[in-house]
Amino acid sequence: MDKDQFYPLDSIAALATPWGESALAVIRVSGGDSLELLDPLFQPASAAVASLKAMAGHTLHRGTISTAGGEGASEVIDDVLVAVYRGPKSFTGEDGAEIFCHGSPLIIRRLLGLLTEGGFRFAGPGEFTLRAFLNRKLDLTQAEAVNEVVRAKSxxxxxxxxxxxxxxxxxxxxxxxxxxxxxxxxxxxxxxxxxxxxxxxxxxxxxxxxxxxxxxxxxxxxxxxxxxLYQEGISVVLAGRTNSGKSTLFNRMLREDRAIVSEVHGTTRDYLEAVVTIDDVPIKLYDTAGFRERADRIEEEGIRRTDGIVAAADLVLYLVDAETGLTSQDEEFLSRRGEAGRLIPVWNKIDAPGAGQDRCPPDFVAVSARNGRGLETLSHLIVERVFNGAGTVDAGEPIIDxxxxxxxxxxxxxxxxxxxxxxxxxxxxxxxxxxxxxxxxxxxxxxxxxxxxxxxxxxxxxxxxxx
Ligand SMILES: Nc1nc2c(ncn2[C@@H]2O[C@H](COP(=O)(O)OP(=O)(O)O)[C@@H](O)[C@H]2O)c(=O)[nH]1
Ligand SMILES: [Mg+2]
Known part of the structure; x- marks a missing residue:
């Protein structure tokens, strides 16, 4: 396709690092005229650098960026480093630069302001990569991969x-x-x-x-x-009666104390969400309000939401308190939600006195959320279920996502x-x-x-x- 027909190839600028205070921030510019446009704003620290626009590609220059002198006095905005790139040997295939400035939102705002006043346009999402594609630096699958590398969660x-x-x-x-x-x-x-x-x-x-x-x-x-699976992961919901140990297991899988654990029934009234990684698969883990017969209004709402989350989850870990044993409510849930492959029944609190592992029903995974026993088996089982039917690929073989x-x-x-x-x-x-x-x-x-x-x-x- 003819790129010029569709896309303006003017000079663009954008902040490449997140907004906020940080040690450094990077502002990226690209376009045929970008070095000419940048030149009047940049005062090189070294006398050896006559002007930015005369510099070769892949060179780095220290200096200041200041407001144009004009009528009033020129004001230094920041002390920066500028990396100069020359097309076609650049990411976008065009001439361009990266400005390394101090990571202050105030400085960033002023610099971006100067750049736009100086003739740059704010870049749209992905516009640098789009140019790399239009200039045949990347094919479309590679361009998509740029975003996937940034978004990769494992x-x-x-x-x-x-x-x-x-x-x-x-x-x-x-x-x-x-x-x-x-x-x-x-x-x-x-x-x-x-x-x-x-x-x-x-x-x-x-x-x-x-x-x-x-x-x-x-x-x-x-x-x-x-x-x-590797990019998005799966959702795993912890379900079960109140006090079966869902929040304890949630915290243990997260290795932090996010959910409130209490012997008081119905402590978790809404749901909590966190991401853990098991065998490189991102797992979105949900701790939910438990089920019990007598619940107040807020708790009922929590239980209603739980039902929704359970229905949408890829995998449900159903916890049963080994001290109490299976109740009719548990049995009802297990038979109702027992769709093949989507449910892992968990027998929790095997450490508790009198809740020995021997009482664990055969299709349950026996764990102690308190001391961590059995959790490795549980993790393996989760991953096994995740990949069930997804097939395997050899290392190095391309995978589409x-x-x-x-x-x-x-x-x-x-x-x-x-x-x-x-x-x-x-x-x-x-x-x-x-x-x-x-x-x-x-x-x-x-x-x-x-x-x-x-x-x-x-x-x-x-x-x-x-x-
Ligand atoms: N002995 C023992 N107690 C546990 C275990 N897991 C949770 N508990 C206790 O059971 C109670 C309820 O736990 P919690 O995680 O709040 O259950 P939830 O209502 O399902 O979220 C708390 O007193 C926990 O300390 C366990 O593996 N062993
Ligand atoms: Mg809880």
Whole structure:
């Protein structure tokens, strides 16, 4: 696509670090004129630096940024370092700079003000990465990965996103595309020669090759669930009667005292939410109000909310107090919510005198939220349930985690299926060619070779400003 047709490539500026007080803040600028625009605002500390706009790429300069002299006196806003980048050897592919200033909101505001007065425009979300894409520094899967690296909530998610950033998906897609192009070439050849001349089927593409392509596409598609798990994680709800030890277990899994633990029934009246990481899977953990027969109004509301959370959770840990043993309420819950795979019954307080592990029903996990016994088994079980049915992938294999990529891969698979059906039913070659075109279009959209402005806007709108 023609980038200039859709996007203004003026000079943009944005804060790349969070707002607030910090040791340092980084302001990023990019665009063909950015160094010229920055130049009058920057006074180099070294006499050896004549002007910023004359500096080579990948160089660092100390100096001050001041308001323009003009009528009044010029005022120094901050003492800064400026890193100069030169296109095309820069992240965006354009000339640009990063200004390292002191992390004061006041300074940041003044500097951004000076920059906009000086001709820069505030960058939109993801606009730097968008430019990197438009300048072919990144394909679309890599551009998406930039955001995923920032958003990664666990080490594994970060590693997977970095793999994508290095172009792993683009490489895989390209490999499949080459195979589809070979099929397509065979069909085109048939079209050139006319159907009669290839009656014997000599140059028709084989279903075997097509089946291989489809398999590869499906394999990549199947990694979506795993990608999502590492990126988004799952929600796990602690449920059970009041006093079964939900808040104690919640705190122990968090390794901090967030929830109030008390022997008074109904202490947790609303719900609490926190993220813990088990085996690199982010787990959104909920502590809820418990169930009991006689509850007051506030508690009833808490219980009503609990029902909602339980219904929406990926996994429910149902705690039973080993001292009390199973009550009819527990049994009712377990039979009502016992959907396969979504429930882990937990037998808590095995440390308590007279609540020995031997009384633990066979399908329960025996734990002590108080002293931590059995928690490792519980963690393993949670992870096992999480990955149940998600399949596995080899290390280094690309994993997709964008819904956009998933939909496009599904489209490619459908195209491939249509092609194979057509091949089997001896459909005319031009019909087969259309099916393959559909596959190629979908693959091209994944990497961004063919993309509409709407789609780009949608993708980059999810980015932070400054990225
Ligand atoms: N002995 C023992 N007591 C526990 C254990 N877990 C929780 N308790 C106690 O049970 C009571 C209720 O715990 P809490 O976490 O508030 O239960 P919740 O109502 O389900 O949130 C508190 O007095 C806890 O100290 C455990 O593993 N062993
Ligand atoms: Mg509680």
């Amino acid at each position: 080490d594994r998610a970060r590693a997977i996103a970095l793999n994508r950033l290095s172009g792993a998906i683009e490489g895989k897609i390209d490999q499949i595309k080459q195979a589809v192009l070979r099929l397509s070439a065979a069909v085109e050849l048939g079209l050139d020669y006319g159907e009669d001349e290839i009656e014997d089927g000599a140059s028709l593409p084989s279903d075997e090759e097509a089946a291989l392509c489809q398999e590869e596409l499906e394999r990549l598609l199947a990694t979506y669930r795993i990608g999502r 964008s819904l956009r990529q998933k939909h496009l891969l599904e489209r490619a698979v459908r195209g491939m299926e249509d092609f194979r059906t057509g091949l089997r039913d001896a459909q005319p070659l031009d019909v087969l060619a259309v099916d393959l075109k559909e596959v190629l279009d979908a693959l091209g959209e994944i990497t961004g070779e063919v993309t509409s402005q709407d789609i780009l806007n949608q993708i980059f709108a999810q980015f932070c400003v400054g990225k």
